[in-house]
Amino acid sequence: MKNSFKAFVVREEEGQFVGALEQKQVDDLPAGDVLIRVAYSCINYKDALSVTGNRGVTKNYPHTPGVDAAGHVVTSSDERFSEGQAVVVNGFDFGMNTSGGFQEYIRVPADWITPLPNGITTLEAMSYGTAGLTAAQSIDELVQRVAPQDGPVLVTGATGGVGSVAVALLVKLGFTVHAVTGKEAEHDRLKQAGVAEVISRQSLLEETTRPLKKGLYAGIIDTVGGPLLASVIRYVQYGGLVTTCGNVGGAELTMTVYPFILRGVRLIGIDAVQLPITERERLWNHLANDWHLSIAEMVQMKALSDVPAVVKSLLEGTHQGRTVIEI
Incomplete structure (x- = not known):
């Protein structure tokens, strides 16, 4: 030493x-x-x-x-x-x-x-890092309530650290994935990663007055927060689930309660900072085994x-x- x-x-x-x-x-x-x-x-x-x-x-x-x-x-x-x-x-x-x-x-x-469990190297662990662990937490919450046959899952901030791992995990688990990004140049790369539809962030922010929109998504993995989160929640199907873990798009959430009281949508907060070690071990085992990604x-x-x-x-x-x- x-x-x-x-x-x-x-x-x-x-x-x-x-x-x-x-x-x-x-x-x-x-x-x-x-x-x-x-x-x-x-x-x-x-x-x-x-x-x-x-x-x-x-x-x-x-x-x-x-x-x-x-x-x-x-x-x-x-x-x-x-x-x-x-x-x-x-x-x-x-x-x-x-x-x-x-x-x-x-x-x-x-x-x-x-x-670190067997099956994952220190390099792979940092390829995931906190972003990957946060994505794994989000997926873990989602799969307890949503199955691939229930409909597509939307990922916001899909080219970022959390979003890119979330997209890869969802594709591996057999979900149809739709992705939101503000980076037009990334549309082709997302399609190559298995995303079925890429949506412009701006298009979801342009019309935000209606409290509910057509229920398109069984679930949402949100990494952005703010107005974009308020907008996409309106598209969740009855009984769907939304996880949120970031605030790069804003810390305020201004919206109606209708998605929650009329469609039974659940909004789950994700925190990787105070997560107990036992939960961390369980999620790292997923990433080392059945959720392992290249x-x-x-x-x-x-x-x-x-x-x-x-x-x-x-x-x-x-x-x-x-x-x-x-x-």
Whole structure:
């Protein structure tokens, strides 16, 4: 084990937030039960906010972001984990106000760690990351109430991290998938991924006055929130289910109660931050086995030095799919 290692560190300089590679010491890491050598991390929208100084995500700087990490245990004071074991860390306060995955070593509480099951590598785990785990949560809720024969499922934000994994999982499970995107250039790629119909985001936002529309969808996986969520709920069939996990389209939800009281639609919130470890293990087992995907085509491999450029594309809305950081 090296005592000195590389890390991506964000510092506040004269009101500006600047990230760069630095050398850190293992002794600088926060207290915790388990020391892990990180093999891979990945970049999420929350990381982009942390890198650019969003105090709602990260309160204190300097800070090493990265809300996801996968690697191998170096040392552990908790008997649940042994040297060399493959593990994944995400959720809780990891990468937000606790030093995160954009570095070679992390030290975290044992209760934040999920053992990786057989059948999934650390690279595959970060190809999914929090986005993939969030998509898996959404699918898990959906399949308890909706079956492929019930009708198509709509995915909003279908080219983003959560949306792209959700589309792939739904196609694998035999659902007819319709996708919403604001990126016209991505229509062909979505069709190649198995999407039956691609819908322009703007077309769903243009007419929002009628409280109910024709029931087209058995379910919806929403990753956007705001006015788009309010619009698409009106198209859900009787007894359908909607999951929502994001607010990039807005945090406010302005709509009538009619989809809920006249069609019995259920709206389920998805949170990957405080999800119990037992649930995380169950979902990772799905992703390692019956839900296993070959998602290499939607993954970009980058280095720590590429973090600023990826963050820029995320914030500008030009980022596609998943980006894995090779540590």
